[in-house]
Amino acid sequence: MRRALHEKRSGLTPCDFETARIDTYVGTVPVLDDVRVRPDLLDYDCRNNRLAQLCLEQDGFAGGVAAARGRHGAGRIGFYLGTSTSGLHATELAYRRRDPKTGALPADYRYAETQNAYSLGEFVRRYLGLGGPGFVVSSACSSTAKAFGNAARMIAAGICDAAVVGGADSLCLMTLYGFHSLGLTSPGPCRPFDADRDGISIGEGAGFALIEKADRARSGAILLLGVGESSDAYHMSTPHPEGLGARLAMRQALECAGLQPADIDYINLHGTATKTNDASEDKAVFGIFGPETPCSSTKGATGHLLGAAGITEAIVSILAIQSGLMPGSANTRSVDPAMKSNYLLENRQANVTRVLTNSFGFGGSNCSLVLGVAE
């Protein structure tokens, strides 16, 4: 991901997902068709859990959790995960194979292990051998950002000593046709904050992080400094035009971190590339940070990973801190002149120590995280 961000590469391609016939671009993980879930977890086999497993196997993550199990004991490690659609594609496929006489779903359909929102939670818990308490957050596109808040609170309350956060969201027909029905999918690769932006590109993705108590943090460790959560109380699928909920979430995250807006070096925006999201987010960001703080959306590179947007963009934020890279916006040609924030079209190298990242979802669910680094 670090290299892809440096090269400003976009993973968006014309949509050829399954039988979808929609004129749009998507971010797919094509190898998922060939991923085999671990034999003891075969009941959980579905696109979303394959994606989760593939991700858990990257970057030595599962090994890192095994080491943490040794330090804390499996029963002291919780899991707070997010997903928007879980294994819904398994249900979509089962609905095509209903019994023509009775209408029944096929006998091999497994609801609990695929469709239920908790499927991802139990799969990851078993895969990593965790024994602590946990659950799945499903608050649409803020899900995996909010999971950081759950983990921080649980650790603070002594419910667990460490926690796995993150989650997965995979492509399915419901989101492709659903966003299309709302007129929110772009026919091309999405262009956040562009004057000619015309909608989102849906992507699939996963990300995980292991969180431990900060009192053990070594120099250079990434710190979760603040979490802010709010509701728009406005509309189910349209953000508040002035970004009121977004402002509340950002202010709360700063307050929680004990920081001023000027302390933030870079903002990773939600930046979905819909007309309304980007306009209202710009108002909210400008209202708090003014015209200086560099900000960008990385959805031109990844697409909108829906429930997994929070964790993957938290990871982009961590990479920004570790490598000093503030990523320029892939696919955006010219910034909408109505936007007042300092939106980055090109990559910028700088000393980055504190990043704020935004995730907003349907139902007006907003979450902002502030990440930093231990001295």
Add this chain to the structure above:
Amino acid sequence: MRVFVEGVGLLGPGLQSWNAARRVLTGEEPFRSASTVIVASELLPPAERRRTPVPVKLALAVGQEAFQNAGRDAAATATVFTSSSGEGETLHHMCEALASAEREVSPTRFHNSVHNAAAGYWGIATRSREASTSLCAYDASFTAGLVEAATQVTSSGKPVALIAYDQPYPEPLHSARPILASFGAALILAPEASRRASATLELAVPTGDEKPTGMSHSGLEELRLGIPAARALPLLEALARKMQGDVVLDFLTGTRLRISVSPC
């Protein structure tokens, strides 16, 4: 973790509100099973009221009752929604449409399909811009929600509303995941004792497979086992009876939630 119960909302088969059902849970009145009657919330603007799916109506109804009983302002209170089943009817219609040749899906149905639909409508209805989350832990969804709500109360020092609800799926999903009936329960939890508080809950999450507390009445026990949100019943019974003692709820394999209940 210690929290104080300030208000309860309840809606289930033969349990038409907390105030009506309390006497059933204390055993003063017999339990008579009957269909759960769910009415759309008057808090919603008429256009939204028409568009709300049944699980949303159920969640709003129990949430509203709990706030009324607590005498708290919903607009100023954070919420934790928890449900195993989420938006079943909407899911069914979407999957049917997607399995058809035309694949015509309704945009309203799509935005109603998210697991946090109830939380979204709650915000619109109460004008609350406070934090809200929507959880799922399969059969342990109520327990997960209670643990999350209690940690929020202790970390923020502010009251939090827990709203748990489950609505049966239509066929063919019902056969794959049978849920006995509509059931919702809500608790307003506060960090400090006040004249509003009726009980103190002391929560612990021990490891082990201790037997969860059951319901002595077989009809109520059937609800507890047949509806994830009805796993709240032993706690609600303890609250109704003003009982002093422990209630044990299922959590995940090898984990339980022990609640030491004492009346205020």
